Amino acid sequence: MRGTQTINENNHLVIGGVDTTELAKKYGTPLYVYDVADIRKRSLAFKEAFRPYPVAFKVAYASKAFSSVAMVQLAEELGLALDVVSGGELYTALVAGYDPKNIHFHGNNKSEDELLLAIDKKIGAIIVDNFIELQMVKTLAEARNQTVCIMLRMTPGVEAHTHEYIMTGQEDSKFGFDLMNGEVKEAIKYALNAPSLKLTGVHSHIGSQIFEAEGFTHAVKRIVEHMAAWKDELGFEPEILNIGGGFGISYTKKDQPISISAFIGSIVETIMAECSANQLEVPEIWIEPGRSIVGEAGTTLYSVGTHKSIPNIRKYISVDGGMSDNLRPALYQAEYEALLANRASDASEEQVAIAGKCCESGDILIQDIALPTAQAGDILAVFCTGAYGYSMANNYNRLPRPAVVFVEEGQEQLVIKRETYEDLLQYDLAFQTTVK
Ligand SMILES: Cc1ncc(COP(=O)(O)O)c(C=O)c1O
Structure with missing residues (x-):
């Protein structure tokens, strides 16, 4: 567990005193969650190191x-x-x-x-x-x-x-x-x-x-x-x-x-x-x-969707985001850890790959991770996504960019709204044909 992360009596991942499964319900997924106390602690640590x-x-x-x-x-x-x-x-x-x-x-x-x-x-x-x-x-x-x-x-x-x-x-x-x-x-x-x-x-x-x-x-x-x-x-x-x-x-x-x-x-x-x-x-x-x-203050919450098992090769668990909200794995094979936020202390049962939903074979968020058997609707929390995550997020496949929530001392605040389909089209103009 990083920063203020804990697991509550419902076996849910809690960040900044807030149940992440409640955040996923309220704001939808994918969702970036920032642990503000962790940002404070690290900023102070840099200053204290000079003193x-x-x-x-x-x-x-x-x-x-x-x-x-x-x-x-x-x-x-x-x-x-x-x-x-x-x-x-x-x-x-x-x-x-x-x-x-x-x-x-x-x-x-x-x-x-x-x-x-x-x-x-x-x-x-x-x-x-x-x-x-x-x-x-x-x-x-x-x-x-x-x-x-x-x-x-x-x-x-x-x-x-x-x-x-x-x-x-x-x-x-x-x-x-x-x-x-x-x-x-x-x-x-x-x-x-x-x-x-x-x-x-x-x-x-x-x-x-x-x-x-x-x-x-x-x-x-x-x-x-x-x-x-x-x-x-x-x-x-x-x-x-x-x-x-x-x-x-x-x-x-x-x-x-x-x-x-x-x-x-x-x-x-x-x-x-x-x-x-x-x-x-x-x-x-x-x-x-x-x-x-x-970096370590950020966690991305995804909803698990489909899965695909290839016998003796690999099982893919697909989530509702991917290289559109975290480009780092596709860009430079960055590695991440994750758990199921709604079953946070359940024992691992299988090795899987976490696939994004973008139309790109390389859109794999995690190549190999041990997890409990994930079902559609489970919430996957990928850790350490606070740096170069949202800032590199993009609209590939016309996926709207996720919302961002800050959490601290049991309070949450929405700091960036989720994009809508209307947002995606706000600069689009209709084609004017020149064919008479
Ligand atoms: C000039 C400069 N300063 C600071 C940074 C921040 O680096 P990091 O996020 O790895 O601390 C960068 C990142 O590339 C940079 O180019």
Whole structure:
């Protein structure tokens, strides 16, 4: 059981003090359920992890993991800064009433309209990705007689996923300025010469679902080495060092990331030690967790429908959602755990595959899982769907996107309504034939 999950006297899965089978009845399925207490706990854990150290820091929630008005408002209540990666995410944050000063805007191909929205709303930082954007921001800021705070995204030549990291010379990435080939230094020079740009710091994000601190500490060592050179050669010392997100979570028992405090401890201690060795002031340290704030807090409830048994091969249990509400298994073979929410502690009786309802053979949510014999109408709860679930949801096969409910202390609140068929057609226009 994760977060506040328990099983009640009716053998039903309870999240945030709310019976999930009641949620399924009231709001229908598929349904995303977020355990708000778990989001609070994780946000606090990131902040607490910095407290033992004499450093300034900022924890920004990477809203790409799950962006909605309510989620952004919760992030603000939790004292988290906010990362956005598109005009749509920025607009969501602004409509949610989020303080623009704490918004940071990422992306490798921001449009002029997106940049203008960011500049006009005076957001906290534009994290500039490339020379074309650097020039665009400078021109737009000059035209508005405004000074815009920017940071530079760089690829430090370290890439990490799960417990693997690799040092690469010229990192093959669509994001950022290359640290090792001198591009970052050129970008710093450019920004320092532009009075309309206030260069506050540098940023790197080395990967996702990372289980160990080594990738981060290697990146930090490389970056601080370069910071010493920028200080000597350009007189530039970043006020902020942003080391991105990517902290891993436990989708299944196989996933064993180190703790949040162990990640942050290693990163901060390495930055402090490297800065001291290079006679540099320790910059303000920013991080950008997304998945590790909301991932484990999310559970998707599905209704079981049909099944198909292929003797000696496999039994498929089909549910009423699939790759339309959780693209991750089809996209990168992501693995999940699940149980029957209405028979939560029943013993497993068979190995099955959980199939989605999309017209695609690859729409398998779970390849192999032990479950009690599932019947039509049972409620399947798939865990750990809070990050990149709703945010990657789509209308493939014209399936309406599910509703989202927050639960906490026995209360539930609907935060995103279920789409209707009318919603699906709202932008459709009739065909006008040209045949006379
Ligand atoms: C720049 C940046 N920051 C933060 C994140 C959040 O990563 P995660 O959700 O793995 O913590 C991402 C995700 O790709 C990212 O690209």
